[in-house]
Amino acid sequence: MSRRRFGRLGAAAVTIVVTALALSGCRGGSEDPTDGGGGGGNAAEGEPITIGGSFPFSGGLALYGGLSQGAQAYFEQVNADGGVNGREIEYTALDDGYDPSRLASNARQFVEQEGVFAVVSFGGTNLAIRDYMKTQGVPHFVMAGNAALSEIESHPHTRAWWPDIRLEGAITAHAILEQNPDAQIGVMGFNNDITVSQIEGLTEGLGDQADQLIAEETYPPSATDLSAQINRLQAAGVDTVVAALGGPVGVSALQYMDQIGWDPDIYNYSNASAIETLTANAGAAADGLHSVQWLKDPADEQWADDEGIQAFQDAVEQYGDGASPNDMLVLNGYAWAQALVAVLESMGDDITQEGLIEAWDNLESTENQATLPDVQMEAGPDGRLIHSYKLTTWDGSTWQIEGDVIDGLELGLLG
Numbered sequence: 001m002s003r004r005r006f007g008r009l010g011a012a013a014v015t016i017v018v019t020a021l022a023l024s025g026c027r028g029g030s031e032d033p034t035d036g037g038g039g040g041g042n043a044a045e046g047e048p049i050t051i052g053g054s055f056p057f058s059g060g061l062a063l064y065g066g067l068s069q070g071a072q073a074y075f076e077q078v079n080a081d082g083g084v085n086g087r088e089i090e091y092t093a094l095d096d097g098y099d100p101s102r103l104a105s106n107a108r109q110f111v112e113q114e115g116v117f118a119v120v121s122f123g124g125t126n127l128a129i130r131d132y133m134k135t136q137g138v139p140h141f142v143m144a145g146n147a148a149l150s151e152i153e154s155h156p157h158t159r160a161w162w163p164d165i166r167l168e169g170a171i172t173a174h175a176i177l178e179q180n181p182d183a184q185i186g187v188m189g190f191n192n193d194i195t196v197s198q199i200e201g202l203t204e205g206l207g208d209q210a211d212q213l214i215a216e217e218t219y220p221p222s223a224t225d226l227s228a229q230i231n232r233l234q235a236a237g238v239d240t241v242v243a244a245l246g247g248p249v250g251v252s253a254l255q256y257m258d259q260i261g262w263d264p265d266i267y268n269y270s271n272a273s274a275i276e277t278l279t280a281n282a283g284a285a286a287d288g289l290h291s292v293q294w295l296k297d298p299a300d301e302q303w304a305d306d307e308g309i310q311a312f313q314d315a316v317e318q319y320g321d322g323a324s325p326n327d328m329l330v331l332n333g334y335a336w337a338q339a340l341v342a343v344l345e346s347m348g349d350d351i352t353q354e355g356l357i358e359a360w361d362n363l364e365s366t367e368n369q370a371t372l373p374d375v376q377m378e379a380g381p382d383g384r385l386i387h388s389y390k391l392t393t394w395d396g397s398t399w400q401i402e403g404d405v406i407d408g409l410e411l412g413l414l415g
Helices: 062-080 100-113 124-136 165-179 193-212 227-235 247-259 275-286 307-319 328-346 353-360
Strands: 003-008 011-017 049-055 089-095 118-122 140-143 158-160 185-190 213-219 240-243 265-268 290-293 388-394 399-407
Touching (some): 049 062, 049 100, 062 089, 062 118, 062 307, 062 328, 089 100, 100 118, 100 124, 124 140, 124 158, 124 193, 140 328, 165 193, 165 265, 165 388, 185 193, 193 213, 213 227, 247 275, 307 328, 328 353
Parallel strands (some): 049 089, 140 158, 185 213, 185 240, 240 265, 265 290
């Protein structure tokens, strides 16, 4: 197994592992969510808090490896400042290539061999390991918006960092109808649970106008050409597209629509709408793109003098292992790590695995340096901390914020 170690002054090394592990056997554990299960990660006072991360550092979704780099940078920054209540954080990350079997293997490695305190990972593939994390009694955090990740009663150890995409979908529907009450809407997204969740939210937000959702097009995460899906949406009479366009395939999709002269209103998923990886590369084809967002974009000129973004960029430059300080995904991972540390600090000296989930579920309104103004972290009934958005539009150089913060729970959406 090849390991690369990243040192820092006065703190424990953080290790990023970029090789897959052979599938190991699963041993059973307690079903009691207050029993430490098989993880064995409750460290004695003063010992490091160990966290394992599983992310796609390779493959078609390798750009999401930046989430891990952002988390690493924040943990290193915290360690350099004395740790969490005097305890350092030891973070290890493994490559899963967005392969469910590799993710499962990584989870077993962390829990059964390394005895970590908590696990963090990316994407809808994590739905398959929730039962395992439950039986092992190990806290599990996922950077994904899938609606199923709000099922906290049946899966008491798994919590999602990203907002429920149903909530974002419902808020997007409200924004669409305000702009165009007669919109003919089409959805374009991955052929997995994330798009199913998005459609659920859109349908709820459209209410008695749900019949205006007239077309759905999906594609595998490995897709590199969306021209066929775009052509079918255009042929169906769609004038408003709700999508999750990100990275190179998102850039090519926007440029293809521009080339064929099709100019629908496009509302893009918040966590895919990064300047560095989408709008800057798409050029004029991205102008007028809409998104309901909750996170700042570090590449956006409007945040150049923002104290929180400056702290993030300093941390990434010092501890980010070559990550871009302008990458919104890196900031997203940094924001999750900041949320986790806020929860850990609220626990005082009594830091336990079962206590971590309880503290997460009871976090009171707390600022996060990475979120948009007036978007606070606060525990909700879905086990998530973010429920507010702001409508934004890309004007060619910046994400213009339109109107006040939209609180989905105050609107009674999904709650």
